[in-house]
Amino acid sequence: MDQIRIATRGSKLALWQAEHIKGLLQATYPDMKVGLVIIKTKGDKIQDVPLAQVGGKGLFVKEIEEALLDGRADIAVHSMKDVPTELPEELMLGIIPQREACEDCLVSMRFTGLDELPEKATVGTSSLRRQAQLLNMRPDLNIVALRGNLDTRLGKLERGDFDAIVVARAGLNRLNLSAPCMHTFAPDRFLPAVAQGALGIEFRADRSDLASVLAFMDDHPTRVCVLAERAFLFRLEGGCQVPIACHAVMHGSELRITGMVADVTGRECILRSTTGPVAQGEQMGRELADVILDAGGRRILQELYLS
Numbered sequence: 041m042d043q044i045r046i047a048t049r050g051s052k053l054a055l056w057q058a059e060h061i062k063g064l065l066q067a068t069y070p071d072m073k074v075g076l077v078i079i080k081t082k083g084d085k086i087q088d089v090p091l092a093q094v095g096g097k098g099l100f101v102k103e104i105e106e107a108l109l110d111g112r113a114d115i116a117v118h119s120m121k122d123v124p125t126e127l128p129e130e131l132m133l134g135i136i137p138q139r140e141a142c143e144d145c146l147v148s149m150r151f152t153g154l155d156e157l158p159e160k161a162t163v164g165t166s167s168l169r170r171q172a173q174l175l176n177m178r179p180d181l182n183i184v185a186l187r188g189n190l191d192t193r194l195g196k197l198e199r200g201d202f203d204a205i206v207v208a209r210a211g212l213n214r215l216n217l218s219a220p221c222m223h224t225f226a227p228d229r230f231l232p233a234v235a236q237g238a239l240g241i242e243f244r245a246d247r248s249d250l251a252s253v254l255a256f257m258d259d260h261p262t263r264v265c266v267l268a269e270r271a272f273l274f275r276l277e278g279g280c281q282v283p284i285a286c287h288a289v290m291h292g293s294e295l296r297i298t299g300m301v302a303d304v305t306g307r308e309c310i311l312r313s314t315t316g317p318v319a320q321g322e323q324m325g326r327e328l329a330d331v332i333l334d335a336g337g338r339r340i341l342q343e344l345y346l347s
């Protein structure tokens with residue numbers, strides 16, 4: 041193989057991620073030509089409408105996948121968090137590189153943590169998962185919608201629209217963004233989204249040539265954790281607009297998975313954990329989802345889908 045075309049969105053974060061993979065490829069195969077194919081998705085064009093109204097699940101991914109299916113590109117680099125649990129049959133997430141930072145981060149111009157925020161402080165996030173966990177710990181907070189790219193969100197914080205915002209630590213790290221106060225939540229105190237901080241490389245299932253060329257980038261522990269988290273989400277049929285969280289950690293031959301379903305007010309957060317052998321990760325993810333459904337998660341999700 042002498043060239044690889046990488047399909048990516050045009051946002052700074054997406055471009056960083058695609059360039060990162062391009063760099064890894066070129067370091068390993070100095071003679072290979074690696075190019076980026078930038079796709080402008082509907083989700084990038086519509087920034088001010090709630091995601092659920094413009095098509096919700098997989099909004100950023102579908103148009104990238106079309107470029108793989110019609111041969112405009114060979115591989116796509118995604119934030120795994122944004123990739124729906126069901127893929128088109130012809131495609132696969134063939135490579136999952138090492139996850140860097142999975143955590144969420146409270147970012148503020150003045151306040152160093154959640155406990156330091158004043159009564160009724162305004163916190164920006166459009167994630168129902170973040171909203172539920174924030175309100176669970178601090179029911180007084182005023183949660184305000186905040187969409188857009190990471191630098192746009194930080195710009196609004198700097199402008200004084202919010203006392204704090206919550207964003208993914210991985211995004212801040214990748215774009216080298218910072219603010220005066222940044223508190224990174226421990227994942228067991230503030231549960232990340234499924235696959236947060238992980239990248240996924242998608243390509244056509246019939247491209248075994250790509251699978252072997254890219255194999256050096258695959259990270260087994262990350263793959264185990266991300267697949268278990270996605271199995272949890274799949275069982276809950278969760279889109280990106282549902283307060284669902286899951287985080288898995290591998291310790292030797294053991295996997296520990298923690299999952300959560302919450303209501304949007306944060307009054308009810310149903311949190312459960314399980315531990316078992318690495319080889320059963322996906323089954324454990326599904327079973328953990330069932331435990332949470334039976335413990336009240338089913339009722340919460342039904343109420344949410346009806347509203």
Ligand SMILES: NCc1[nH]cc(CCC(=O)O)c1CC(=O)O
Nearest residue numbers: 119121207208210211236237238
């Ligand atoms: N929802 C958008 C999105 N998709 C991936 C990341 C961050 C990087 C990652 O989690 O891999 C973000 C930003 C955020 O959640 O603050």
